[in-house]
Amino acid sequence: MPRLNSHDDFTPLKEVIVGSAANYVGHDRDVSFELFHHENLKGFRSDWAYPRLTRAAAGHRESWTIKARYAQELHEDVEALAATLAGLGVAVHRPLPLPADAAPIAGLGWAAAPTPALNIRDNTLILGDEIIETPPAIRSRYLETRLLAPVFTAYWEAGARWTTMPRPTLTDNSFDLSYARDTATTLGGPTEAIDDPRPSPYDVGVEMMLDGAQVLRLGRDLVVNVAQENHARGAEWLERHLGHEYRVHQVWRMADNHIDSMVLALRPGVFLARHDGIRDLMPEPLRSWRYIVPPEPDPGTFPVYDDYEDLVLTSPYIDLNVLSVDEHTVLVNEECTGLAKLLETEGFDVVPVRHRHRRLFGGGFHCFTLDTRRTGGFDDYLS
Ligand SMILES: NC(=[NH2+])NCCC[C@H](N)C(=O)O
Numbered sequence: 001m002p003r004l005n006s007h008d009d010f011t012p013l014k015e016v017i018v019g020s021a022a023n024y025v026g027h028d029r030d031v032s033f034e035l036f037h038h039e040n041l042k043g044f045r046s047d048w049a050y051p052r053l054t055r056a057a058a059g060h061r062e063s064w065t066i067k068a069r070y071a072q073e074l075h076e077d078v079e080a081l082a083a084t085l086a087g088l089g090v091a092v093h094r095p096l097p098l099p100a101d102a103a104p105i106a107g108l109g110w111a112a113a114p115t116p117a118l119n120i121r122d123n124t125l126i127l128g129d130e131i132i133e134t135p136p137a138i139r140s141r142y143l144e145t146r147l148l149a150p151v152f153t154a155y156w157e158a159g160a161r162w163t164t165m166p167r168p169t170l171t172d173n174s175f176d177l178s179y180a181r182d183t184a185t186t187l188g189g190p191t192e193a194i195d196d197p198r199p200s201p202y203d204v205g206v207e208m209m210l211d212g213a214q215v216l217r218l219g220r221d222l223v224v225n226v227a228q229e230n231h232a233r234g235a236e237w238l239e240r241h242l243g244h245e246y247r248v249h250q251v252w253r254m255a256d257n258h259i260d261s262m263v264l265a266l267r268p269g270v271f272l273a274r275h276d277g278i279r280d281l282m283p284e285p286l287r288s289w290r291y292i293v294p295p296e297p298d299p300g301t302f303p304v305y306d307d308y309e310d311l312v313l314t315s316p317y318i319d320l321n322v323l324s325v326d327e328h329t330v331l332v333n334e335e336c337t338g339l340a341k342l343l344e345t346e347g348f349d350v351v352p353v354r355h356r357h358r359r360l361f362g363g364g365f366h367c368f369t370l371d372t373r374r375t376g377g378f379d380d381y382l383s
Pocket residue numbers: 040119121122213258259260261313314315316317318321362363364366367
């Protein structure tokens with residue numbers, strides 16, 4: 001195994017981990033899930049269609065089944081993504097697949113059904129030669145990085161540093177609700193009301209939670225999205241851990257959590273951004289970069305889902321979540337022709353890749369991958 005080296009999202013990609021969609025059967029709609037996906041779920045009208053789910057408020061686990069056809073199609077698309085990357089000469093590593101009959105996992109005072117290591121950008125941050133497992137905010141994802149342990153072990157054996165941020169207990173009282181309160185139209189819903197935390201003997205107060213996908217990596221500069229106190233504590237940990245070598249730029253509420261469908265760096269000096277206002281939310285030294293803004297998403301390019309049965313977890317801007325193979329080559333959803341054309345006009349080579357159910361499973365190509373070796377170094381892109 002060569003050495004872990006990944007400082008950015010755009011220098012030539014040599015090795016990557018591609019997530020696994022195997023056995024993605026459903027979601028446990030507990031308080032941690034409802035809160036994390038609040039922005040996309042708040043408009044979801046199932047609260048009156050599924051009164052039976054109010055049972056969850058009494059402490060039952062409620063699971064939400066994903067239609068087998070969608071899970072199968074997702075699995076096909078993810079396997080094809082891995083094959084495309086391998087075809088481009090990138091060494092592809094994979095997590096362990098979630099077993100078909102995975103038993104629920106348990107923490108102190110809770111249990112949740114695990115989901116596969118699919119959106120692997122979320123729970124790990126690669127900074128140079130260091131693997132940092134970040135503290136999950138969703139209970140069902142608590143052990144997700146264990147499915148990556150064989151790959152991480154191989155990198156560790158080849159000299160990587162391997163760190164785990166403090167693990168949260170994830171009781172109801174661990175969560176800062178302020179972002180959801182400030183932005184929501186309704187709180188709670190069909191399952192567990194997020195603004196009615198139940199006391200637990202394991203309560204430790206508001207905890208550190210930060211996903212790798214809240215961090216944009218640019219060599220020695222990191223842009224970290226902070227939307228509430230859980231994130232602020234995670235960002236503070238990162239600053240103390242990294243010391244003075246890195247410049248950590250906190251941005252306030254660019255998104256509810258992940259920023260990789262808001263802004264991605266395509267090459268030094270060029271961002272892909274959801275809208276031009278992103279520029280003003282970025283740290284001052286990055287406002288002079290060029291911001292490429294794709295055309296508004298075309299609703300006709302998404303599969304038609306059932307309003308009541310299919311949980312839509314992402315915004316229609318999810319196709320902005322591209323993956324760069326180098327400073328000229330970008331993997332783009334084949335349905336997103338507007339974005340592909342624009343990137344071609346800008347001088348990029350576009351590799352179209354199929355990904356049908358990006359709205360059901362929370363991510364696009366950037367979310368589903370974790371680049372472990374690129375040629376770029378600990379560079380200063382601001383000077
Ligand atoms: N790393 C990820 N899972 N990113 C996905 C972010 C999706 C974002 N919440 C949206 O609705 O567009």
